[in-house]
Amino acid sequence: MDDPGADLDMLERTYGRFRLVNAVVSNPRAVYRRWIRPRLSPIETRRVLDIGTGGSDLPQAMLAWARADGLRLEVTAIDPDERAIAWARRRPPVPGLVLRQVTSRELADAGERFDVVTSNHVLHHLDGRELGALLAESERLAAGGGLAVHGDIERSRLGYALFGIGTLPFAGNLLADTFIRADGLTSIRRSHTAAELRAVLPAGWRVRRGFPSRLEVIWGASG
Template sequence: MTGLRERDADAHELMDDPGADPGMLAKTYERFRLVNAVVSNQRAVYTRWIRPRLSASETRRVLDIGTGGADLPRALLRWARADGLRLEVTAIDPDSRALDWVLRQPSEPGLVLRRKTSRELAAADERYEVVTSNHVLHHLDGHEFGALLADSERLAAGGGLAVHGDIERSRAGYLGFWLGTLPFARNLLAGSYIRPDGLTSIRRSHTAAELAAVLPPGWRVRRGFPSRLEVIWDADG
């Protein structure tokens, strides 16, 4: 384990292990909704980036890459309906275990689940008003990171937007997550991978300066709250 001053790219989240316990995985997907509501600031993603691109008369399309338990698409769809706006969210994940779990849950109007990768959708010339992800970037190596950004540009071409949200690595963020989840370790989060994997995710994540140094032309990084980073590309510049 490295210190938080440097990214620990060799750390691995337990739920990414092909041999991860199915029961713990299911509990993790189920609890994502509660944890992400606190740490991912999903409402801000909707308000700042997605709602301005929606319409009351025409259905707009959003792509969520690495959807996990699909808690973000479900939240986006609920908020859009409450605002009287028409939205369809396509959710994909490279881990088939995640989609299998989501498919077993109650359906959500406007949620489309597809067993595709971003590369396959880009190759098929799919287009979306917004391409987004949450807590995906820190999972990627350099090649995968570049490929995701390239796919996002193709998928959002023609006036769309790409915004990938992730954690910003910091001592304050690490300590905050450690302390914030401690009271729930033996109850709400028990039997899930959320607490150990959340701490690993922070160690694997980037700082704003690290991302800014490797982003290709047209991309920018923005800080958010709490300990959030957003990597943004706008087809309109």
């Protein structure tokens, strides 16, 4: 999916089916309940930034849950890949969703501030320098009492085996002609363990394990 020359039809089918896969492997409802919902208000609109949003399925889910809870939320969903933002902009509009083709550095340099800065499955795409930059930018974007929480896969043989087995029955139908299965297995191999992340995180950041085979890298929260 990172390849600029990737087949566009396959890429767009992948964006369209992320919602189903993320609902299982990313546990987004738990992320919303633990980190997002406690910071929302029924009176004042809170701002969340989703970095590397892809097809924006997770921000859309957050907004739906917040509406159901009677809470006011605006999510700025960003991705530097014009293909992702173009696909997301062709979907029906969602109240409270702001789509931007921009980087977290550009927003931080512009002085933007958010109540929560989040990402999903971004960290394993980054080298050491890029990871450090993302964390520093997250601190700037959440400055003044905000929270940053970046969710990713935890690398393990069991997680790799379960994803491979769990997606195999759908390889010829639901996941056919998408990058989800192949890229998912590659992503697990490229991801970190909790110990690896703890060894490189700057001061003020911590790692929390989640389910299933999840890691959360957190700044600005004591819970």
